[in-house]
Each structure stands twice: as structure tokens, then as C-alpha cells.
Amino acid sequence: xxxxxxxxxxxxxxxxxxxxxxxxxxxxxxxxxxxxxxxxxxxxxxxxxxxxxxxxxxxxxxxxxxxxxxxxxxxxxxxxxxxxxxxxxxxxxxxxxxxxxxxxxxxxxxxxxxxxxxxxxxxxxxxxxxxxxxxxxxxxxxxxxxxxxxxxxxxxxxxxxxxxxxxxxxxxxxxxxxxxxxxxxxxxxxxxxxxxxxxxxxxxxxxxxxxxxxxxxxxxxxxxxxxxxxxxxxxxxxxxxxxxxxxxxxxxxxxxxxxxxxxxxxxxxxxxxxxxxxxxxxxxxxxxxxxxxxxxxxxxxxxxxxxxxxxxxxxxxxxxxxxxxxxxx
Amino acid sequence: xxxxxxxxxxxxxxxxxxxxxxxxxxxxxxxxxxxxxxxxxxxxxxxxxxxxxxxxxxxxxxxxxxxxxxxxxxxxxxxxxxxxxxxxxxxxxxxxxxxxxxxxxxxxxxxxxxxxxxxxxxxxxxxxxxxxxxxxxxxxxxxxxxxxxxxxxxxxxxxxxxxxxxxxxxxxxxxxxxxxxxxxxxxxxxxxxxxxxxxxxxxxxxxxxxxxxxxxxxxxxxxxxxxxxxxxxxxxxxxxxxxxxxxxxxxxxxxxxxxxxxxxxxxxxxxxxxxxxxxxxxxxxxxxxxxxxxxxxxxxxxxxxxxxxxxxxxxxxxxxxxxxxxxxxxxxxxxxxxxxxxxxxxxxxxxxxxxxxxxxxxxxxxxxxxxxxxxxxxxxxxxxxxxxxxxxxxxxxx
Numbered sequence: 001x002x003x004x005x006x007x008x009x010x011x012x013x014x015x016x017x018x019x020x021x022x023x024x025x026x027x028x029x030x031x032x033x034x035x036x037x038x039x040x041x042x043x044x045x046x047x048x049x050x051x052x053x054x055x056x057x058x059x060x061x062x063x064x065x066x067x068x069x070x071x072x073x074x075x076x077x078x079x080x081x082x083x084x085x086x087x088x089x090x091x092x093x094x095x096x097x098x099x100x101x102x103x104x105x106x107x108x109x110x111x112x113x114x115x116x117x118x119x120x121x122x123x124x125x126x127x128x129x130x131x132x133x134x135x136x137x138x139x140x141x142x143x144x145x146x147x148x149x150x151x152x153x154x155x156x157x158x159x160x161x162x163x164x165x166x167x168x169x170x171x172x173x174x175x176x177x178x179x180x181x182x183x184x185x186x187x188x189x190x191x192x193x194x195x196x197x198x199x200x201x202x203x204x205x206x207x208x209x210x211x212x213x214x215x216x217x218x219x220x221x222x223x224x225x226x227x228x229x230x231x232x233x234x235x236x237x238x239x240x241x242x243x244x245x246x247x248x249x250x251x252x253x254x255x256x257x258x259x260x261x262x263x264x265x266x267x268x269x270x271x272x273x274x275x276x277x278x279x280x281x282x283x284x285x286x287x288x289x290x291x292x293x294x295x296x297x298x299x300x301x302x303x304x305x306x307x308x309x310x311x312x313x314x315x316x317x318x319x320x321x322x323x324x325x326x327x328x329x
Numbered sequence: 330x331x332x333x334x335x336x337x338x339x340x341x342x343x344x345x346x347x348x349x350x351x352x353x354x355x356x357x358x359x360x361x362x363x364x365x366x367x368x369x370x371x372x373x374x375x376x377x378x379x380x381x382x383x384x385x386x387x388x389x390x391x392x393x394x395x396x397x398x399x400x401x402x403x404x405x406x407x408x409x410x411x412x413x414x415x416x417x418x419x420x421x422x423x424x425x426x427x428x429x430x431x432x433x434x435x436x437x438x439x440x441x442x443x444x445x446x447x448x449x450x451x452x453x454x455x456x457x458x459x460x461x462x463x464x465x466x467x468x469x470x471x472x473x474x475x476x477x478x479x480x481x482x483x484x485x486x487x488x489x490x491x492x493x494x495x496x497x498x499x500x501x502x503x504x505x506x507x508x509x510x511x512x513x514x515x516x517x518x519x520x521x522x523x524x525x526x527x528x529x530x531x532x533x534x535x536x537x538x539x540x541x542x543x544x545x546x547x548x549x550x551x552x553x554x555x556x557x558x559x560x561x562x563x564x565x566x567x568x569x570x571x572x573x574x575x576x577x578x579x580x581x582x583x584x585x586x587x588x589x590x591x592x593x594x595x596x597x598x599x600x601x602x603x604x605x606x607x608x609x610x611x612x613x614x615x616x617x618x619x620x621x622x623x624x625x626x627x628x629x630x631x632x633x634x635x636x637x638x639x640x641x642x643x644x645x646x647x648x649x650x651x652x653x654x655x656x657x658x659x660x661x662x663x664x665x666x667x668x669x670x671x672x673x674x675x676x677x678x679x680x681x682x683x684x685x686x687x688x689x690x691x692x693x694x695x696x697x698x699x700x701x702x703x704x705x706x707x708x709x710x711x712x713x714x715x716x717x718x719x720x721x722x723x724x725x726x727x
Contacts, residue, residue: 126550131468158552168543172565185553185561230547237551 065196067238068189071159075103075271076142076240078123078160083137084299085118085127093118094299096137098290100241105263105272107282107308110292110323115300116275119292120243123273124160125153141241158186160241161234166250167226169218169233176214178229182237196236203269204232205262224255231262235270242266244274248281260285279324283312291320361385401638408635411628416636420609421597430628437599438614438633441514442640444603445593445610446583448518453525454575458564460526461533466545466559483527490523491588499591512594514603517610520588529578536570537563569651576648580641586612611637 078100085093093115100106108116121127123139125146138145146156161182169178179197183190190196197214201207206228210221218229227247234242244263248256256278263272263285276282282289289308294300304311304320315321361381369377411430419434460479464472494516502510509515540563548558564571589595594607595617611633618630 124550126546129546129549154552154554157550162547162550164543164547164550166543168541168547170544170547170562170566172562172568181548181561182551185548185551185557187557188552233547233551 065199066191067183067196068191069186070188070238071240073238074240075269076159077102077140078142078241078271078273079140080119080123081138081140083119083122083139084135085115085122086134087130088132091299092294093122094301096300096302098302098305100271100273101288102240102271103268104288105267105274105286106288106290107286108273108275108290108292109277109279109282110300110303111294112277113300114292114294116292117245118300120162120245120273120275123241123243124162125156126162128153154186158182158188158237159239160243161237161239162243163227163230163234163245163247165246167223167230169221169226169229171217171219173218174215175210175218175221175229178218179232179236182233186237188237200232200236203235203262203265204228205258205265206232222255224251224258227251227255227259228262231259235266239270241271241273244272246275246277249277256281279312279326283308291315291317291323293319293323357388404631404634404638407628407631408633408638411625411632412635416632420599422599424597427623428625430625430632432625433629435611435614435629435633435636437596438609438611439636440599440601441593441596441603441608441610442583442612442637444601445514445517445521445589445608446579448515448603449521449525449582450575450579452518452522453529453578456522457526457529457533457575457578458571460530461537462559462563464530464534465537466555466563479527479530482523483531485523485527486587487520487524487585488587488590490520491591493523494520494588495591509604511605512592512607513605514593514600514608514610517589517593517608518603520592521582521585524585524588525578525582528581529574532574532577533567533571536567536574539570540566573648573652576644576651580644580648583644584612584637584641586616589613590616611640 080096080098083093083096084091096115096119098106098119108119110116118127122135123146127133127135135147139147141156141159145151146160169175170181173181176197177184179200180190180193182188183193183196198207198211201210206225209225210229213220218226221229227250231242231247248259251259260281263274266272272285274282274285286308288306289311290305291303291311292300293303304315304317311320312324315324361384364384365377365381368380413431413434415431416434416436417439418436420437421433421435424433460475463469464476464479498510498516498519499512544562544566545558548562549555553561589610589612593610593613595613596607596609600606600608614633615630615637618626618633621627621630
């Protein structure tokens with residue numbers, strides 16, 4: 001466990017260091033796209049070894065891009081108050097209270113079927129798209145209930161972006177159009193689209209790999225790149241909160257690490273809520289953690305929440321301890 | 330084989346077989362039996378079963394294909410006889426009943442067909458796509474009745490569609506001389522729309538259902554409304570499928586005769602205005618000519634049938650081409666990405682390296698050798714894991 005913490009820190013430090021000196025030739029730093037296809041060379045070393053090769057996308061920050069009609073700037077705090085959710089008559093989530101602080105990473109962990117994903121989808125009103133789904137309780141985004149009558153779901157989803165389990169770039173659009181699709185779909189206008197594309201791709205850690213082929217179709221990228229493209233797409237509308245529903249579960253270790261780097265980079269700019277089955281990942285990327293659990297035929301509940309460090313080292317609840325140590329789930 | 334031939338002879342001699350068809354059937358099954366027995370004896374039952382089934386399936390395919398090829402071949406042979414370039418530039422104006430088959434042409438029919446189908450298309454496509462979107466993208470309770478209705482309509486006999494248009498739009502106004510409410514190409518297009526609409530709707534619906542739900546979710550999660558996500562995401566994704574559906578619908582509509590009998594009515598002269606007075610079309614041209622008692626006219630009819638057949642085949646070809654286009658591009662892409670220009674980084678090398686361990690060092694050496702300056706900057710442990718960097722840096726290039 002400690003070892004992993006050091007790994008994480010080393011990664012961050014290395015990134016910071018590179019940012020300072022910046023004198024290294026970029027060519028060695030770029031973890032190139034073919035790594036995803038060539039992972040079988042040595043996936044183990046890449047996954048856990050303290051690799052010094054990190055994509056930091058060491059490029060001059062592009063000028064701030066102003067969006068018109070987009071969300072207010074900055075990260076937002078998002079709070080769930082006594083949230084219950086049903087599918088039909090089936091209560092799947094009961095009395096969930098959770099505060100996800102602005103600009104920090106909150107991880108939702110727990111075994112399958114305990115309502116983590118449902119909870120995540122409640123946070124940007126995707127839950128209501130499921131027929132027969134219903135809901136009680138409040139979700140406050142910067143103190144404002146997103147389920148208040150008179151608030152449009154589109155407004156909420158514009159402020160609270162989402163990345164799904166399976167990479168789902170729009171196949172009929174180019175890489176560039178994929179990034180800009182959010183603007184088009186939500187009728188947000190932008191003064192400088194090229195700069196926005198560059199900025200979003202840099203923030204998602206993908207710019208270096210795709211800058212020469214912005215015109216090629218989004219489906220032509222590898223799985224890890226597609227997922228980062230989806231992150232870039234979600235970031236392009238400059239949301240206040242970014243929800244990630246097991247973003248790495250379909251990816252290989254290299255791509256997973258890159259996405260975790262991306263999440264680390266986003267800290268402070270966006271509130272990130274991530275659902276993950278990978279406990280190490282939760283430990284590496286998050287500051288806060290909430291452990292969901294559902295007993296058989298019972299609705300899911302939060303068993304324990306708090307700082308990630310504490311939850312993983314000395315949890316209050318024995319079930320949490322058993323879960324984080326991998327004894328069940 | 331010789332054994333089979335012998336059996337045939339014995340069979341006919343012994344049973345006094347009557348008729349060639351029965352003989353053929355009997356001989357075929359005898360052949361299957363003998364073939365199976367001989368193979369079973371020499372190579373085992375498994376191989377025998379495999380071969381017998383292969384033969385049976387192949388025979389089935391041939392039997393099914395024969396009438397098709399026969400039909401097409403017949404039309405081609407009969408039609409080519411009177412096919413002259415003049416067929417595409419002349420109409421039947423002033424052609425005497427005794428004139429040879431090559432006199433005049435079918436231009437009026439071709440133009441009529443094209444105009445009617447174009448009009449049909451203008452009416453069908455928006456309606457069909459809208460209905461398919463309604464059926465697939467909304468959650469209205471009204472979808473069920475609409476779906477049943479569309480299904481029922483696709484079973485509508487085509488002549489009923491023609492009769493309906495005739496009875497509703499043409500007959501009541503017969504004496505009043507209103508241009509548009511009389512026999513004309515537009516009425517034919519209306520009838521054809523009734524035929525084409527349900528088919529295209531159902532096909533487009535199926536195509537839309539194939540668009541992954543994840544894409545809809547993704548676009549909604551970006552703050553899009555449902556309508557916009559259908560317009561900007563679902564339809565572009567399904568574009569090839571929708572196009573194929575429409576082309577197949579055209580192919581169906583262009584060959585319809587029955588709905589045109591009481592609507593376009595047919596005409597021997599070129600009429601380029603589909604909204605006024607009767608008009609010819611290819612199926613009608615065929616129908617009217619083949620009914621004729623004149624040998625030349627029948628021959629002309631076959632030429633028309635050949636042109637129609639070619640048109641439909643061409644349309645199917647287009648549909649196949651459009652449908653295949655995307656997958657073909659994807660296949661090319663799949664091939665291109667793992668095969669970057671500088672040979673050593675091709676996926677073959679890691680696979681080969683796994684299969685034959687001794688080759689691994691060579692492959693790595695080649696790769697790191699490809700870019701010495703950056704190799705110096707690498708972390709020590711990266712030498713193995715990231716040796717692919719320099720080559721893959723070039724991979725995204727065109």
C-alpha cells in the first residue's frame with residue numbers, strides 16, 4: 001500500500017519536475033499511441049513500475065478560451081442529501097448523503113450492484129432517462145438543487161459532464177468534431193475553436209498523439225485514446241463537475257495509467273467523481289472515498305465515507321476493511 | 330461415379346421408371362447414398378457425413394439459383410435482340426403496329442420512371458425517416474399502434490394502393506379537367522409512396538436501432554436535447570444504413586406495375602411533366618408491350634424489361650456499395666494503424682517475439698536503434714518497455 005503511494009507521488013513529482021525544467025527533448029516523453037497496441041511487450045513494468053516516462057504534454061498553455069452560453073467557470077461542490085432511487089418498485093439506493101468537495105477527486109467504491117453507477121447517474125440527471133426510474137432527496141450543485149422544477153436537465157448535464165465505461169466517441173465525426181461536439185449539441189458558442197480543441201486535448205493528455213490527425217475519424221483511435229477523447233469531449237464544454245463511470249475498466253494498464261494521470265492533472269480545475277472497481281486506482285487518484293454496499297435484496301447504502309487515506313488504512317467499519325483488503329467483493 | 334452411373338441403369342431397367350424427373354430424383358438420392366457409403370467405407374463416417382451434407386447443400390444452392398439465372402438469362406437474351414441506342418433517345422410516337430421491334434424507343438418510359446421515382450423519394454424519405462425516429466427514439470404510447478399500422482401497410486397489395494389513389498383522387502374529378510387530379514405521374518408517385526413508405530420505415534427503424542445506446546447517452550450527457558442528439562449524432566451515425574434502406578426502397582418501387590395502371594396509365598409519347606396528363610414508366614411499358622399481339626411489340630417489351638432489370642440491379646449494386654463502404658474503410662484503417670511505415674514496429678514483431686523468444690532481443694535492438702538520440706534520455710528500465718517509442722512516434726503520421 002505504501003509502496004503504491006510512493007509510486008503515485010513519484011509520478012506526480014516527475015510530472016512537476018518536467019514542468020519546471022522542460023529542457024528534455026519531448027520525443028522521449030511522449031508515450032506514443034502505439035504503446036496501446038504494443039503493450040504485450042512489457043505491460044507489467046509499465047503498469048506498476050515507477051516509470052519516468054510520463055506524458056506531460058509539455059506545451060505552452062493555449063490562451064484561455066471563452067465560451068458563451070457555457071457553464072460558469074471553476075469547479076463546483078456537489079452534495080447529495082438523503083438520496084433514494086428506485087427502478088420501478090425496486091429500491092436500489094437508500095439515504096445516501098455525500099459531499100463531493102470542489103476541485104477534488106472523490107472515488108465511489110463497492111461491489112457490483114450496490115448502486116454506485118446509479119448514484120453517479122443521479123448526479124447529472126442521467127438516471128431519469130431510464131424508464132420507470134424514480135428518485136427522492138436532493139442533489140445540490142453549488143447549493144442549488146438540480147432537480148428543482150424549472151431547471152432543465154440539459155443545463156445540469158452541461159455543468160456536470162460524464163465519461164462512460166465504454167469509450168463512445170461519435171463514429172461519424174472526426175477527432176476535432178468529437179471534441180467540439182459538446183458545443184454543437186448544447187448550443188454553446190466559442191470564440192476560438194482551434195484553441196479549445198487544443199486545450200481540451202491537452203487537458204485530456206491526448207494532444208500529442210492526435211494533433212497531426214485531427215481530421216481522422218474518432219473511431220480510428222485505439223481504445224485508450226478513444227477514452228481520453230471522450231474525456232476531452234466532456235472537458236471541452238468546461239464543466240464544473242466530471243463524473244467518470246469506471247472509465248478504465250475496458251482499458252489496458254498503460255491507458256489506465258494515462259487516464260489516471262489525466263485525472264490528477266484535472267485536480268483543482270474540475271470536481272471529479274469516479275466510480276471504480278479497482279481499489280488501487282481509487283487509492284491512487286482520489287482524495288475522498290465513499291464505500292457503497294448492498295446486502296442481498298437490500299438497497300445500496302454508503303457504509304463509510306471520508307478521506308481516502310483513512311478509509312484505506314484504518315477504516316471504521318469492518319466491512320470496509322474487508323473490502324479494501326480484497327477479502328470480498 | 331461410374332458406380333453411380335451403373336446404378337442408374339439398373340434402377341431404370343428394374344423399375345421401368347417413368348419420366349425423366351422421377352429418374353433424376355431417384356438417381357440423385359442413389360448418388361448420395363452410394364457416395365456416403367463409399368466414403369464411409371474408405372475414410373470413416375465423420376468424413377462421409379461431412380461430404381454428403383456438403384453435396385446436399387451445394388445441390389440446394391444450385392437448385393435455388395437455377396430459376397433466377399434462367400429468368401435473368403431469358404430476359405437478357407430476349408431483350409438484347411431489339412436493344413439499340415435508339416431505345417434510349419426515342420419514344421413510341423408514330424411507330425406503326427407493323428414496324429420492326431427496333432423502331433422507336435423507350436425514352437418516354439425511362440423518363441417517366443425516373444420522374445415518378447424521384448417524386449416518390451421526395452415524399453417517402455422525410456416521412457419514413459421521421460416515422461422511424463418516432464418509433465425508435467421516443468417513448469410515446471402511440472408507437473405501438475403506429476408500428477402495427479406500418480406492418481399492416483407493408484402487407485398491402487400494390488394494386489390496392491393504385492386503386493385507392495384512383496378512387497380518391499382521380500375518379501371523382503374525372504370530368505372536371507383539373508390537371509393534377511387526373512392520370513399523371515404524380516398520382517403514380519403517390520401510389521408508389523404507399524408501397525415504399527412502410528418498407529423504408531421499417532428498414533430505417535432497424536438501422537437506427539443498431540446505433541449504440543452509448544452514443545445517445547454520451548450526447549445527452551453533453552447537455553444535448555433529445556431532438557438534437559438524434560439529428561447530430563444518431564442520424565449521421567446511421568447515415569450509410571439509411572441510404573441503403575432508401576436505395577432498396579427505390580429498387581422496390583421502380584419495378585412496381587400494378588399501382589401505375591390506374592394512376593400513370595401509360596402513354597406512347599414522351600411527357601416530361603409528371604403533374605399533367607398520363608405518363609409512361611418502364612414497368613408499364615413492359616406490361617403494355619408484352620400484352621400486345623404484335624411480335625415486334627413483345628420484343629420491345631423484353632428490351633424494356635432488360636433495361637428495368639439492369640436499373641434495379643444497378644440500384645442494388647449501389648446499395649451494396651454504400652453499405653459496404655464504411656466497413657471497408659474501417660478494415661483499411663485497422664490494417665493501417667498497427668502497420669506503421671518503418672517495418673520493425675509492426676504488430677508481427679511482438680507476436681513473433683512471444684512465439685519465438687530468441688527473436689526478442691533483435692526486435693528490441695532494431696527499435697531502439699532506430700532512434701539513438703532519444704534512447705539516451707530514457708530511464709534505464711524504459712529500454713525494454715518503451716523501446717517502441719521512436720517508431721510509434723511516427724505512426725500517427727499520414
